[in-house]
Amino acid sequence: MTMDQAEKKILLRVLSLLLAGLVFLFITSETQGEKRVKVPVEYGNVPAGLTLVTKPPAYVEMVLAGPRILLLKAKITGLKLQLDLHGLHAGVNRFAEPERFIPLDDELRVKTVLTAVDIMAQPSEPKKPD
Numbered sequence: 001m002t003m004d005q006a007e008k009k010i011l012l013r014v015l016s017l018l019l020a021g022l023v024f025l026f027i028t029s030e031t032q033g034e035k036r037v038k039v040p041v042e043y044g045n046v047p048a049g050l051t052l053v054t055k056p057p058a059y060v061e062m063v064l065a066g067p068r069i070l071l072l073k074a075k076i077t078g079l080k081l082q083l084d085l086h087g088l089h090a091g092v093n094r095f096a097e098p099e100r101f102i103p104l105d106d107e108l109r110v111k112t113v114l115t116a117v118d119i120m121a122q123p124s125e126p127k128k129p130d
Contacts, residue, residue, distance in 0.1 A: 029069040034111060036063050037075065039102060041117070043083040050088055053120040060098055060115045066108035074108060085119070093119045 003011070038059040046052060060081055064071060081101050085093075095101075095117040099110035 025069070028072075029067055031068045032066065033068040033071055034063055034065045035071045035075070036061065036114075037079065039079045039081045041081045041083065043085055045084050045086040046121075047086060047088050049124050050090065050121045051124045053122050054118065056083060056117055056119055057115055060113065060117060062099065062110050062114060063112040064104075064108055065111045066105070070105050070108050074104070079104075081117075083117070088119065088121050090121055090123055093121060095119075 038061050040059055041056045043056050064074065079102055081098055083095065083098075083101055098113060098117045102110070104110070
């Protein structure tokens with residue numbers, strides 16, 4: 001069984017595309033880059049006896065740095081900032097390093113956080129008996 005000229009050309013084109021894709025992935029994975037992202041904020045564990053006066057922002061904007069392929073992966077899979085408010089106290093609470101609450105690949109790092117995460121809490125009003 002022999003391949004005619006048209007089949008050889010198709011096979012050569014497929015192999016060329018495959019090789020080009022592999023070269024692209026290799027170069028992309030090795031190139032460093034930066035990406036500005038909006039990360040949604042989720043929170044929980046508000047201590048009993050406290051009421052949130054100002055809630056956390058819906059999104060935190062930050063700049064991530066690292067290999068471009070990992071930046072692409074982070075964009076596709078989505079990032080979430082999950083705040084655990086169990087240590088909250090009355091008054092203004094500032095989360096100085098919100099990036100600690102985002103699970104990132106080891107090679108990615110947060111270069112800059114552009115949105116402050118401040119939460120104001122106050123003691124809850126005790127319920128009055130009827």
